[in-house]
Amino acid sequence: MKASIFVRPAGLLFVSRKTFPHSRTRVTFPQKVFFCQAKYSGSGVDGKFSLRVVPPALLAAEKEEAKAVLTLFLKKQGLSNVVAARTINKSDAFVDHLVSRLHSVHKSRYLVGRELSTLEIREALIPYLETLFEEYGGILVDVVENFSKSPVEEKLEENVQKQTVIETSVASVSPSVASSDSRKLKALARVSDISPTGKLPSHIVYLVDLGMKIEAIREVIRKFPAFAYYSLEGKIKPVVEFLLDLGVPKSDIPTILTKRPQLCGISLTENLIPTMEFLEDLGVDKRQWAKVIYRFPPLLTYSRQKLKATVDFLYEMGLSAENVGKVLTRCPNIISYSVEDKLRPTAEYFRSLEVDVAVLLHRSPQTFGLSIEANLKPVTEFFLERGYSLKDVATMISRYGALYTFSLPDNLISKWDFFLTMVYPRSELVKFPQYFGYSLEDRIKPRYEIIRKCGVKLLLNQMLSLSEEDFHKLLKKKMEKMLDD
Numbered sequence: 430m431k432a433s434i435f436v437r438p439a440g441l442l443f444v445s446r447k448t449f450p451h452s453r454t455r456v457t458f459p460q461k462v463f464f465c466q467a468k469y470s471g472s473g474v475d476g477k478f479s480l481r482v483v484p485p486a487l488l489a490a491e492k493e494e495a496k497a498v499l500t501l502f503l504k505k506q507g508l509s510n511v512v513a514a515r516t517i518n519k520s521d522a523f524v525d526h527l528v529s530r531l532h533s534v535h536k537s538r539y540l541v542g543r544e545l546s547t548l549e550i551r552e553a554l555i556p557y558l559e560t561l562f563e564e565y566g567g568i569l570v571d572v573v574e575n576f577s578k579s580p581v582e583e584k585l586e587e588n589v590q591k592q593t594v595i596e597t598s599v600a601s602v603s604p605s606v607a608s609s610d611s612r613k614l615k616a617l618a619r620v621s622d623i624s625p626t627g628k629l630p631s632h633i634v635y636l637v638d639l640g641m642k643i644e645a646i647r648e649v650i651r652k653f654p655a656f657a658y659y660s661l662e663g664k665i666k667p668v669v670e671f672l673l674d675l676g677v678p679k680s681d682i683p684t685i686l687t688k689r690p691q692l693c694g695i696s697l698t699e700n701l702i703p704t705m706e707f708l709e710d711l712g713v714d715k716r717q718w719a720k721v722i723y724r725f726p727p728l729l730t731y732s733r734q735k736l737k738a739t740v741d742f743l744y745e746m747g748l749s750a751e752n753v754g755k756v757l758t759r760c761p762n763i764i765s766y767s768v769e770d771k772l773r774p775t776a777e778y779f780r781s782l783e784v785d786v787a788v789l790l791h792r793s794p795q796t797f798g799l800s801i802e803a804n805l806k807p808v809t810e811f812f813l814e815r816g817y818s819l820k821d822v823a824t825m826i827s828r829y830g831a832l833y834t835f836s837l838p839d840n841l842i843s844k845w846d847f848f849l850t851m852v853y854p855r856s857e858l859v860k861f862p863q864y865f866g867y868s869l870e871d872r873i874k875p876r877y878e879i880i881r882k883c884g885v886k887l888l889l890n891q892m893l894s895l896s897e898e899d900f901h902k903l904l905k906k907k908m909e910k911m912l913d914d
Contacts, residue, residue, distance in 0.1 A: 487544060487658065488528070489615070489616070489654070489655070489658055490654075490655040490658040490659070490694075491528050491531060491545070491550070491655075492524055492525070492528055492655075493616075493653065493654045493655035494547060494550045494655050494691075494694065495524050495527040495528050495531070495550065495554060496517055496520075496524055497653065497655075497691070498527075498550065498551055498554045498555060498558070499517060499520065499523070499524065499527065499554075499558070499573070500513050500514070500517055502555065502558045502559075503516060503517075503570070505767065505770075506562065506569070508570070516570055516573060516574055519573075519574040520573050520574060520576065522576045523573045523574075523576035526576060527554055527557075530553070530554070530557060531545060531550060531553055531554070534553050535549070535553065544663075546694055546695045546696040546699065546700050547691040547692075547694035547695050547730060548695050548696075548700045548704075548730055548732065549696075549700070550694075551730070551732065552732050555732075615654075616650050616654035616655075616656075616657035616658070617647055617650055617651065617654075617657070620633055620643065620646055620647050620650060620657065631661050632659070632660070632661040632665055633646065635661055635665065635666065635669075636665070636683075636686070639669065639679065639682050639683055639686075640679065640680060640682065640683045641682075641683040641686065641687075642683075645683065645687060648687070649686065649687055649690050652690075653690045653691065655690075655691075655694065656690040656693065659690075659693050659694060664693045664694060665693045667697055668692055668693045668695070668697065668701070669682055669686075669693075671697055671701070672685065672719075672722065675718045675719050675722070676718070676719040677718075677719045677722060677723065678719070681719075681723050684723065685722060685723060685726045688726045688727070689726035689727045689730060691727075691730050692726055692729060692730065695729065695730060701729055704729050704731075704733065704736075705718065705729065707733055707736065708728070708736065708757065711736070711737075711740050711753065711754065711757065712750055712751070712753045712754020712755070712757055712758075713754060713757045713758050713761075714754065714758045717758050720758075721757075721758055721761050724760075724761055724762070725761040725762040725764075725765075727762075727765060728761045728762075728764055731764055731765075735764065736764060738768050739763060739764050739766070739768060739772070740753060740757075742768045742772055742773070743756060743790065746776060746786050746787050746790055747786070747787035748787050748790060748791060752787075752790075752791045755791065756790060756791060756794045759794070760794040760795055762795075762798070763794045763795075763797065763798070765798075766797060766798050771797065771798065772797055774801060775796075775797045775799070775801060775805070776790075776797070778801050778805060778806075779826070782809065782819060782822060782823045782826065783819070783820070783823050784823050784826050784827055785827060788827055789826065789827065789830045792830045793829075793830025793831050793833075793834075795831070795834060796830045796831070796833050796834060799833055799834065804833060804834075805833055807837055808832065808833050808835075808837065808841070809822055811837060811841060811842075811845075812825070815845070815855075816855065817855070817859070821859045824859055825858070825859055825862040826862075828861075828862055828863075829862040829863050829865075829866065831866060832862050832865055832866075835865055835866075840865060841865060843869060844864065844865050844869050844873065847869060847873065847874065848864070851877055852886075853889055857888070857889045858889075860888075860889070860890070861888070861889045861890045861893075863890075863893070863894070864889055864893060867893050872893060873893065876892050876893065876900065877892065879904070880892060880904065883904055883907075883908055884911070885904060885907040885908060885911065886907075887903065887904075887907070891903060
């Protein structure tokens, strides 16, 4: 099944919406590709925008940004890394289409020579991709991969702004001729592109002076080729100096740029600083920005809509404004979790165990990033199979939410087996589940051996949580009491 396009007089284009089956159906399209280019209302300016007016380096960077947005979107729809990558490699024409859309939507910015930031690109393309997903559902991958064979219905906010008629002039566009690998090679070549003076490019020298290794820079570009085209004075240096002014140690900069090179594509005055102020209003401790950014550099690249959606969820779960701020400061990566696909289902799972979700979110927000099937349920079953009740498990979770972050084979099983060799009743773990957070070889075994030889009895909490000094003071006190008795 396919969409029908009816051309009316005066160049009006109507796109009839059809219901597509949610299945991987191969779709056949006519052989020619068309882009619809809109007139700007009231301006009298034709919306045609030639890709040739955009500098090649900027165009290459925008294509890489568009591919990154498309990759994240496909993964969000449930595609694996391998399938998403395979789709991207077949989607050059569709990526060109996304770039053309950027040029059309933000034409005025290009006319004055202003580059788009990473955040602006994301905010322009994600709603459009969501509109396409509503239209095509399960066959969106086919549409993306076969775009070079399909008529392009450039809807320009058709669903977002409820427009049904678009003024268009139709122009033929050639598909991309450069492969993904060739683009990466060109980007990587810029790392070692020696200038006529025999020196490395200025942006590479600057990054090396910051402490980044050449191979680390190459790895960043392999993952995100657009970074190779970021200018030193226009993008990289201003962001680095801003981070340093926030108190980020120079030694942390390479790690931050490696984790999120897209930060250098964000406008400081129009995006990054306003986003920080927005987060501060939501409760992020402004004194902790250096630590927050180091913990999760992508935080500042999310749209305000995404940030607000997560915060609204935290309030919905019962957290106070103060605790919302603490969660965002201690665990900023919670913003990356999908509210509907990750946070809400996890909250419902813990509620089924009668756990206070607000308390758990405050104490251990990282637990909400775990898979229910692969992480949470196996740990719950582990304790149920060993005789604990659901109430016991709920108590353990509430007291120590990080319990679910530990690996069964590498942590819980070995510590459980050793626990059975000690003299403690099983109820002791309900009182002190933090037992599983201590090192078996460096803490648990050595201290238990000491109290066993001394012949004294300590609570599990006393044995593990006390400092070395307090632990030995308590031992001495217990031994003296034994002698007095």
